[in-house]
Amino acid sequence: MPPETARAVPGAERVAPCPYEGTWRFTAPALDSSVPQVRHAVRDLLARQGVPVAAETVDGLLLIVSELVTNAVRHAAVLSPQITVEIAVGPQWVRVGVADNHPYRPKALEADYAKTGGRGLLLVKAITDEAGGVCDVEHTPAGGKVVWAALPLTMPLL
Numbered sequence: 632m633p634p635e636t637a638r639a640v641p642g643a644e645r646v647a648p649c650p651y652e653g654t655w656r657f658t659a660p661a662l663d664s665s666v667p668q669v670r671h672a673v674r675d676l677l678a679r680q681g682v683p684v685a686a687e688t689v690d691g692l693l694l695i696v697s698e699l700v701t702n703a704v705r706h707a708a709v710l711s712p713q714i715t716v717e718i719a720v721g722p723q724w725v726r727v728g729v730a731d732n733h734p735y736r737p738k739a740l741e742a743d744y745a746k747t748g749g750r751g752l753l754l755v756k757a758i759t760d761e762a763g764g765v766c767d768v769e770h771t772p773a774g775g776k777v778v779w780a781a782l783p784l785t786m787p788l789l
Contacts, residue, residue: 651680654719659700661708661731666700669716673727682720684784691758692727695766695780698751699729702778707733711775724764728779736768736776755780 655676659665670693677684677692684692696716703714711731719726737752759766759780766780 649722651682652720652722653680654717656715656717658713658715661704661712661714663701663704665704665714666697669700670696673716673718676718677720677725680720682725682784684725688725688762688782688784691762692725692780692782695755695758695782696727696729698755699727699778699780702737702751703729703731703733706735706737707731707775709733715777717777717779723785724781724783726779726781728777730771730775730777732771732773732775734770734774734776736770737778752778 657672659669673696674689674693677689700714700716703711707714710733715730717726717728717730719728755766755778759782762782764780764782766778768776768778770776
C-alpha cells in the first residue's frame with residue numbers, strides 16, 4: 632500500500648520493506664562468456680542481500696538466468712552488443728529479466744527432440760510453472776524487449 636494510501640485509511644500503518652528487498656541492474660556484453668558471469672552475479676547478489684530463498688528456487692532461477700542470457704547472446708547480439716540484467720526482490724518473490732535492443736519477441740517452440748537447441752524458453756516456462764511463478768516477454772520503450780520470470784521465494788507444496 633503506498634504511503635499516501637496508508638495515511639488515508641484509518642488504522643493502517645506503513646510497513647517497512649524487508650531488508651533484502653530491492654532492484655538491481657547491470658549490463659553485460661552479449662558474449663558467451665557473460666552467461667556464467669551473470670549467473671554467478673545473480674547467485675552472489677541473492678546471498679549478499681540475505682534473500683530467504685529456497686535452494687531449489689535458486690537453482691531454478693539460475694537456470695532461467697542462463698537460458699535468458701544465452702538467448703540474448705545467440706539471437707540479439709547483432710542489434711544489441713550489450714544486455715541489461717535486472718533482479719528485483721520483493722517480500723515474497725524474486726524476478727529476473729534480461730533486456731536487449733532486438734525487437735523480435737521470442738516464442739517458446741515445440742520440442743523437437745532431433746535438435747540440440749531451441750528449447751530454452753520451454754525450459755524457462757516449465758521451471759517457472761513448477762515453482763508457481765510467471766514469465767513473459769515485454770517490449771521496451773526503446774524498441775527492444777525484456778524477457779522475465781518471477782518466482783516465489785518459497786516453493787509451493789505439491
